[in-house]
Amino acid sequence: MKIFRRLYNWMLSWSESRWSLVALFLFALFEASWFPLPPDILLIALCLGATKKSFRFAAICLAGSVAGAMLGYGIGFFLWQTAAGEYTSVAHFFFDHVFSEQSFRNIGDMYDKYNFWIVYTAGFTPLPFKLFTISAGVFNIDFSMFMIASVVARAMRFFLIAALIWKYGAPIKTFIDKYFNLLASLFTVLLVGFTLLAFYIIGDSGSESEARPAQSRIVVPADRPTLTSAETLQTADRTCDASGL
Numbered sequence: 001m002k003i004f005r006r007l008y009n010w011m012l013s014w015s016e017s018r019w020s021l022v023a024l025f026l027f028a029l030f031e032a033s034w035f036p037l038p039p040d041i042l043l044i045a046l047c048l049g050a051t052k053k054s055f056r057f058a059a060i061c062l063a064g065s066v067a068g069a070m071l072g073y074g075i076g077f078f079l080w081q082t083a084a085g086e087y088t089s090v091a092h093f094f095f096d097h098v099f100s101e102q103s104f105r106n107i108g109d110m111y112d113k114y115n116f117w118i119v120y121t122a123g124f125t126p127l128p129f130k131l132f133t134i135s136a137g138v139f140n141i142d143f144s145m146f147m148i149a150s151v152v153a154r155a156m157r158f159f160l161i162a163a164l165i166w167k168y169g170a171p172i173k174t175f176i177d178k179y180f181n182l183l184a185s186l187f188t189v190l191l192v193g194f195t196l197l198a199f200y201i202i203g204d205s206g207s208e209s210e211a212r213p214a215q216s217r218i219v220v221p222a223d224r225p226t227l228t229s230a231e232t233l234q235t236a237d238r239t240c241d242a243s244g245l
Helices: 002-016 020-031 040-049 051-078 089-097 101-114 116-124 129-138 143-168 172-201 229-243
Strands: none
Touching: 002 020, 002 040, 020 040, 020 051, 040 051, 040 143, 040 172, 051 129, 051 143, 089 101, 101 116, 101 129, 116 129, 116 143, 143 172
16 A cells, blocks of 8 residues: 555655664554554664664664553553443544454453463564554553563564674565565464473463463453352351341
8 A cells, every 4th residue: 555655665764864763762662552564664774774783773673662562551451441341532543543343352362362472473473563562451461471472572573683684784685575574473383382382291281371361351340240159158157247147
């Protein structure tokens, strides 16, 4: 689409600006919450222009992306729903312009099963990272786990690009443009596969993680608590004691 081509060219134009490092940080920050194009575009251009500074550029990109992940999480946690559980105008804006409501709901189901791995996969592969950062806040994913997965995935992505350009220079750009997303996806599949195999070998099939599903503020209404039979009996005993029975 023409609009994405114009955005692409506009991002590249910042590589010639004295504010290029600030632009790189901001593109990485906003891409993790709403901006449609990945910061890799500017990162590659800057690394090609000053190969020896490739890892510095990757670090700036990582810092911006991690900050953006926190911003996305905050949008989901604080701005997505009203006290009554209804979608806010912020949520409707994202559904209309950034991602679909159905995609958002599908992510909730994925979080229940995969937690760390779904954040990692979104951060390293071409999947839209913003969809996962915002959903993590809405579905109340453990923040520490979310940040660890974001840092690991984004660091691997940006520093891999920087390392390739630092090592091979301009000739590697065509390879990155053509094959990086495919290789990132394959690497993620292999990493997850070997991890699951390791769990199987040591006798841990992941049942512990499945026993602690993500606490969704959408799926489980706050006004409908569920008590176990033991808690119900304890509550009844306390009521009887208070009434003198």
